[in-house]
Amino acid sequence: MPGTSQKGIREWAASSWHKAAAALRAGDLDATQALTGAGRAEGPGQPEPFPSHPPTASVFQTVSINKAINTQEVAVKEKHARTCILGTHHEKGAQTFWSVVNRLPLSGNAVLCWKFCHVFHKLLRDGHSNVLKDSVRYKNELSDMSRMWGHLSEGYGQLCSIYLKLLRTKMEFHTKNPRFPGNLQMSDRQLDEAGENDVNNFFQLTVEMFDYLECELNLFQTVFSSLDMSRSVSVTAAGQCRLAPLIQVILDCSHLYDYTVKLLFKLHSCLPADTLQGHRDRFLEQFRKLKDLFYRSSNLQYFKRLIQIPQLPENPPNFLRASALSEHISPVVVIPAEASSPDSEPITDLVEMETASQSLFDNKFDDIFGSSFSSDPFNFNSQNGMNKDDKDRLIEQLYREIGALKEELESFKAESERRGLQLRGRISELEAELAEQRHLKQQALDDSEFLRTELEELKKQREDTEKAQRSLTEIERRAQANEQRYSKLKEKYSELVQNHADLLRKNAEVTKQVTVARQAQGDVEREKKELEDSFQRVSEQSQRKSQEQAEVLETLKRELAASKQELQVLQGTLETSMQAGAEQNTRIAGLEQERDSLSHAAAQHSKEMAALQAELQQLRDVLSSEKESNRKELETLQIQLQDKESTERTLQQRRAEEQFALLQGSVREAERMVQDALGRLEDPAHISCTGSADYLLSRTSAASECIERLQDAHSKYLANRTDVSTLLPCVALFAHLISDTILQGSATSHMAPMEPADRLLETCKQCGTEAVSYLSSLQDPGSVASANCTAVTDWLRRISTIGEELRPRGLDVEQEELGDLVDKEMAATSAAIETAAARIEEMLSKARAGDTGVKLEVNERILGSCTGLMQAIQVLVLASKDLQREIVESGRGAASPKEFYAKNSRWTEGLISASKAVGWGATVMVDAADLVVQGKGKFEELMVCSHEIAASTAQLVAASKVKADKDSANLSKLQQASRSVNQATAGVVASTKSGKSQIEEKDSMDFSSMTLTQIKRQEMDSQVRVLELENQLQKERQKLGELRKKHYELAGVAEGWEEDGTD
Secondary structure (H helix, E strand, O other): OOOOOHHHHHHHHHHHHHHHHHHHHHOOOOHHHHHHOOOOOOOOOOOOOOOOOOOOHHHHHHHHHHHHOOOOOOOOOHHHHHHHHHHHHHHOOOHHHHHHHOOOOOOOOHHHHHHHHHHHHHHHHHOOOHHHHHHHHHHHHHHHHHHHHOOOOOOOHHHHHHHHHHHHHHHHHHHHOOOOOOOOOOOHHHHHHHOOOOHHHHHHHHHHHHHHHHHHHHHHHHHHHOOOOOOOHHHOHHHHHHHOOHHHHHHHHHHHHHHHHHHHHHHHOOOOOOOOHHHHHHHHHHHHHHHHHHHHHHOOHHHHOOOEOOOOOOOOOOOOOHHHHHHOOOOOOEOOOOOOOOOOOOOHHHHHHHHHHHHHHHHHHHHHHOHHHHHOOOOOOOOOOOOHHHHHHHHHHHHHHHHHHHHHHHHHHHHHHHHHHHHHHHHHHHHHHHHHHHHHHHHHHHHHHHHHHHHHHHHHHHHHHHHHHHHHHHHHHHHHHHHHHHHHHHHHHHHHHHHHHHHHHHHHHHHHHHHHHHHHHHHHHHHHHHHHHHHHHHHHHHHHHHHHHHHHHHHHHHHHHHOOOOHHHHHHHHHHHHHHHHHHHHHHHHHHHHHHHHHHHHHHHHHHHHHHHHHHHHHHHHHHHHHHHHHHHHHHHHHHHHHHHHHHHHHHHHHHHHHHHHHHHHHHHHHHHHHHHHHHOOOHHHOOOOOOHHHHHHHHHHHHHHHHHHHHHHHHHHHOOOOOOOHHHHHHHHHHHHHHHHHHHHHHHOOOOHHHHHHHHHHHHHHHHHHHHHHHHHHOOOOOOOOOOHHHHHHHHHHHHHHHHHOOOOOOOOHHHHHHHHHHHHHHHHHHHHHHHHHHHHHHHHHHHHOOHHHHHHHHHHHHHHHHHHHHHHHHHHHHHHHHHHHHHHHOOOOOHHHHHHHOHHHHHHHHHHHHHHHHHHHHHHHHHHHHHHOOOOHHHHHHHHHHHHHHHHHHHHHHHOOOOOOOHHHHHHHHHHHHHHHHHHHHHHHHHHHHHHHOOOOOOOOOOOOHHHHHHHHHHHHHHHHHHHHHHHHHHHHHHHHHHHHHHHHHOOOOHHHHHHO
């Protein structure tokens, strides 16, 4: 700067950089201006370079992006990249960046694309968190550009291709793992939270980090292989352009290496070592590459002043030893504060260092020799000076002291620089931790704000949806009314259009007649004008001839005096002229007559034209009168339409009131029905009622479906309150099903354990209470629109849950085995019946061989009836198999029999249970008959067995006919076989009773020899015996009832007869 002292330059530079640093620390929005203009503004004695209204931050950002990404093969300046980063934080995104980049020819210049990758990498690391969201949409363009540059094997082509792949991998990694910030700085706790403490997530995260680190190392190796390491390429502009992006790569690699080590130790603590062999091999390969690249980078002069690259340990970590984790030291990359901006280093430190060194030397010199001696140190001007030897010794002493002082000064400088470097490193670490905390805080605030915004948007969407639904309902209702009104107006409009078309046709005809008349009048006028022209020409011609004749006559008169000889000629000529004049007069008279006739014709045409004009005016008057009458008629129709609409509105309102009154009556009856069901829960007579859980579930399912139909009908009623035809049946059915559900729930609770029974009963009461509340809201005009039966649905769902808990479980058989099990059980039943028949024949043979008399007769009769029963049961089983086969063939369609049995599992289980019961009953009856024949059994046991077989066969018949066609011939055979079994059972019971009466000895009651006391004693004993037997009979009957109830629960309900019957 000309005209400025060195001190002024130093003061100006220091103040400019201090202002820029203060603006950065304060987070001012014009920090970009302070950074980019620190070296230009406010120079000593210079005018203000900026305009009075500074540009916006987006303009500075655009300028900085264009300056950072250019075609010059030099490294990206730090101040331009910092401005781009601050711009993303200012606008909270990367819209400006991408709007500028999209206009750059990245596919046409490799250097331009390389510098774009460098700046974009910085933005992904240090920019706003929304940079990633705004950049994801350009991921495919980056892939296409990478493939394009990959075809170039020289220059920046391969470098751009690999760098673009790295950026795409980085975007995909942060998209899959949003917990990782762009600069990858995380604590151990945040790393555990990123994996959600799940070993599967840690395993997948480690693989993704390996892929990420591999892309980083590929770029590292490609850049080094493209440089000529035999020359000092790091001090050239082209070499620095290629090496500058590796600073970001070194920062990423240090964090990725640290995280992979920690994750691998965590995985080895949870998984076997063999499972992680691939992870260890891949880590060792990347460890060797990364260690070599770090070592090669640390030797480059370019990196020494910009970054402190950590050195990895000599040997990789031993993941098989868990204690090796404590020996792991996380690599820390330190960026010195003065080296963060290599292109804009302040000159203040240098000036101040030189000034401080000079002042320190001057102070030391003054302390030793004094201030006066410093001006004339050797006192050459003194008259009383020392001699030459003393001066030489003094000079040598001073030189030695000066050398000692210089060495002390150098050591002091080195120590201060070392401590300053340590302090700056510590400050950098603290600033990194502070930045991390600020980033985490900002991220938490952003997440909170995002969640709050999303919640508000969801609330607004919900409100908009509700408003839209209400508006849609109202619009549909209005559309129906408008459609009816439109149909009526359309009919009336069609009539008016028809009338208007008729009038237009009449008007067209009249206009045509008028046009024809006007054309005729025009022709007459043209003819009249032609006649007048011809008459005028004749008149002019006659006048010319008269003038000529007059001239000739004058000539003759003049010549008469001159020559008499020509008198006769002249007289002849005169006579000829007279004759010609007479002819001309005759011709003129004819023309005048013709003119008169033409005038008469024109007058007639004028009269016809006047008549046509009068007719046209008359038609116009008629048309206007018809239009006026139509307008009046239209107004009358509109008035009638308005009256009709008001009448319709009145009628609709009245009808709505009547419909609502009808709805109130139905709802009151429904409410009484539900309240009656709630009241019957406390009725003692209802306590003896029981029910099954399956039937309760069927009732709750029907009630839930009815509630859905009721909600649809309620919505239709709200849309059109004049129609309750769909709502009334739903209300009645709702009350009936809810009441039935409540009563069935209470009946089911009587057979359930105490705790589920209490819960079921209380849930039924709550369901009834909610149903009554819902019905009450339907009766109130103010609350009918807001009536909601969601609570009833919830209580029904709870009843279904309890019913599922109380529901007995079916057969413990896989669905695929049901078909085979049916065939096996039917075959086992047939085999059991055949075995029983064979045993009966064997017992009959033994009885004939060993018994005689009455006993042989009784045994033969009993065993014969049992044989007949077995034969009838065999016929029944065969008929059941035929009917079962017919059901499967008719019902399975294209499916196999096993699939049919699996689809109808409950019916199949019923068949299996019934066949088991028949086979078991046949076996038990044979055993009882054997004991009776041997004289060890009871006749009553044989009768009970026969009754049990009859019941089992009835169960088999019922299970078979559930899905059979009522007109089936096999069904008729089965029913006939069932009747034969009943007759055979009756024969067994009759023969057993007859044999018992023949075999049992009848004791004669002879009381003649007994005294009064003995008779009284026997009477008392008999009464005691009667009471004991009655008590025992009552207990046995109760036991029988409990056994039948348990049998019903374990067999009948599990077979699903009720569900199949309803189907």
